[in-house]
Amino acid sequence: MTAASSLRCRECQREYPLTATHVCEFCFGPVEVAYDYDKIRRNVTRASIQAGPASLWRYHDFLPVDRDAAIDIGAGFTPLIRAKNLGKALGLNNLYIKNDTVNPTWSFKDRVVAVASSRARELGFQKLACASTGNLANSVSAHAAAAGMEAVVFIPHDLEVGKVLGSSIYGPTLVKVQGNYDAVNRLCAELAGSYPWAFVNVNVRPYYSEGSKTLGFEVAEQLGWRAPDHCVVPIASGSLYVKIRKGLDELAKVGLIDEPKTRMSGAQATGCSPVALAWEEGSMNFRPQRPNTIAKSLAIGNPADGYYSLVQLKETNGACGNVSDDEIVAGMKLLAETEGIFGETAGGVTVASVKQLAERGHIHPDELTVAFITGAGFKTVEAVAPHLKPALEIDATIESFEAAYNAARPVEVAV
Amino acid sequence: MAVRRVRFTFPEDLIKEPVIYLLGKQFQVITNVRMADVDEHTGWVVLELEGDGTEIDKGIAWAQSRGVRVDPVTGDVVEG
Numbered sequence: 001m002t003a004a005s006s007l008r009c010r011e012c013q014r015e016y017p018l019t020a021t022h023v024c025e026f027c028f029g030p031v032e033v034a035y036d037y038d039k040i041r042r043n044v045t046r047a048s049i050q051a052g053p054a055s056l057w058r059y060h061d062f063l064p065v066d067r068d069a070a071i072d073i074g075a076g077f078t079p080l081i082r083a084k085n086l087g088k089a090l091g092l093n094n095l096y097i098k099n100d101t102v103n104p105t106w107s108f109k110d111r112v113v114a115v116a117s118s119r120a121r122e123l124g125f126q127k128l129a130c131a132s133t134g135n136l137a138n139s140v141s142a143h144a145a146a147a148g149m150e151a152v153v154f155i156p157h158d159l160e161v162g163k164v165l166g167s168s169i170y171g172p173t174l175v176k177v178q179g180n181y182d183a184v185n186r187l188c189a190e191l192a193g194s195y196p197w198a199f200v201n202v203n204v205r206p207y208y209s210e211g212s213k214t215l216g217f218e219v220a221e222q223l224g225w226r227a228p229d230h231c232v233v234p235i236a237s238g239s240l241y242v243k244i245r246k247g248l249d250e251l252a253k254v255g256l257i258d259e260p261k262t263r264m265s266g267a268q269a270t271g272c273s274p275v276a277l278a279w280e281e282g283s284m285n286f287r288p289q290r291p292n293t294i295a296k297s298l299a300i301g302n303p304a305d306g307y308y309s310l311v312q313l314k315e316t317n318g319a320c321g322n323v324s325d326d327e328i329v330a331g332m333k334l335l336a337e338t339e340g341i342f343g344e345t346a347g348g349v350t351v352a353s354v355k356q357l358a359e360r361g362h363i364h365p366d367e368l369t370v371a372f373i374t375g376a377g378f379k380t381v382e383a384v385a386p387h388l389k390p391a392l393e394i395d396a397t398i399e400s401f402e403a404a405y406n407a408a409r410p411v412e413v414a415v
Numbered sequence: 416m417a418v419r420r421v422r423f424t425f426p427e428d429l430i431k432e433p434v435i436y437l438l439g440k441q442f443q444v445i446t447n448v449r450m451a452d453v454d455e456h457t458g459w460v461v462l463e464l465e466g467d468g469t470e471i472d473k474g475i476a477w478a479q480s481r482g483v484r485v486d487p488v489t490g491d492v493v494e495g
Contacts, residue, residue, distance in 0.1 A: 011450065022489065023420070023488060023489065026449075027449050027450050028420060028449045028450055028461045028463075028488050029450065109494075109495075130494070131492050131493040131494070132493060132494050132495065133493060133494070133495050134495055135494075135495050136494045136495065154493075156493070181493065184493055185486075185487070185491055185492055185493045186487065188492045188493060189487035189489060189492045192489075192492060199492075201492065201494055202489055202492055205489075236494065236495055237490060237491070237494065283457075285452060285454070285457050285458070285459065287424065287457060288424055288484055288486060296495055297494075297495025298495060299495065300490070300491045300493075300494065300495070301491060302422075302486045302490050302491045303490055303491065304489055304490030304491070305490075306490070346495070375495075
């Protein structure tokens, strides 16, 4: 049995049963899952977690789903890598990369969708739905396929072929919506309110967002049961950023790690930076934006957890990177060239933000810092392709190869 | 009767204007404020609008024409 006990409003603290509800009926504040932590403490040890599967379900005691109901396509328990080369390039002596590009559909969305789809099935839903520009749609489609559920996925009409294919291979009903971003958003919000489907990030959002905690659990376990000193996390809706810290806090609450003193920093693209701008202005009120950035997976102009992100930035003495599209591309290349990890544009935002925050003194060189790379680069090749070195084109002769190779490589100076 | 839950975000030049009062007066829409945070520079109000669907749409279009940003109460639904 799960230790989840109720849904609780984050504003007025009213409690609700564990149904498909995402907004407090009284104040319209967001609700989140509350747990019986005494029960978790009684059930869980470090050893019991380590004996679990190599997926996020090793932490099922902390999730709002019964273990037997889990839809497990292998999401989570991704590598934590000591990034010595990238650290050296950025002047950081203790930098780690949490590589979430290697999830089943190549992004961290598999974590949230694993939990949302499992809970949706438990609640009796037969259809999973979402509105997405890429990663979320891929993951919903895959989880629905594995669970034998129907998926209905709404996408903007002008999405790139690769992103459409990354969903359609799993056989969902794909709906291309005409209109600009605001129109698509408005339509999907209304659809979510009128169809009896599990819209993973709307009516089952309280369960969905719990999946992000598992990144915090994993990082602590992989560091030998300790919290990092500093995390740098990309901010879209803000849910991931807030929930990673919740994961660390929960481990401490049940006695598996010491009380975390982790500083939580964010990363946003300048073309969609409502949280970064509010943080720079010292305001707790963000102004919604119309996104215009190559980091489309972070393009949420009106982030649901924007306010809570600002609270966390303040409470943990974090900072928020705010980086241009050029810096994002440079960040993607730097990560690939130093650590052999091809992250998507959101990963470029994170790496560029780590660089910016380190240069401005927000990250101390010796802090144990974890940068979260949340999606694979093959999802966003259009963003980086024009900036890469072209291949050498040769005839099938040694002479042709040597001429091209010698012309292309840097001149070696004899000393 | 339809019910719509929305978030109004006000730019600085509209802070002093009684937009929600006018919305209820000029359109057949009942406005019910649930949460708000307004200061001298910016502000947001989360409210429930109740009335005929077309009348709510007209009221929202009017508020937008005045410079109010209107979003679903859940924040953006389309994710990456």
